[in-house]
Amino acid sequence: MNLNIVKIQAEMKRLGDTHESLAERMGVHRQAVTYWLGLAKKGDGGFSLKTVSRFARAFGIDEKDLLVS
Numbered sequence: 001m002n003l004n005i006v007k008i009q010a011e012m013k014r015l016g017d018t019h020e021s022l023a024e025r026m027g028v029h030r031q032a033v034t035y036w037l038g039l040a041k042k043g044d045g046g047f048s049l050k051t052v053s054r055f056a057r058a059f060g061i062d063e064k065d066l067l068v069s
Helices: 005-015 019-026 030-042 049-059
Strands: none
Touching: 005 030, 005 049, 019 030, 019 049
């Protein structure tokens, strides 16, 4: 699965998130968020449903809103 980095960045801006605050809400280390966002910017896929779900829950949105085909 590929993540929609534009949507993620928009949600982070909407919530005033830093990598640290997003990681805290996701229940992961900041380094994990930084790594995942870097992969998403490059267009590298392979995100697990668990990772997509963590982002979606942190933003309070549906998982499908974060995916690109």
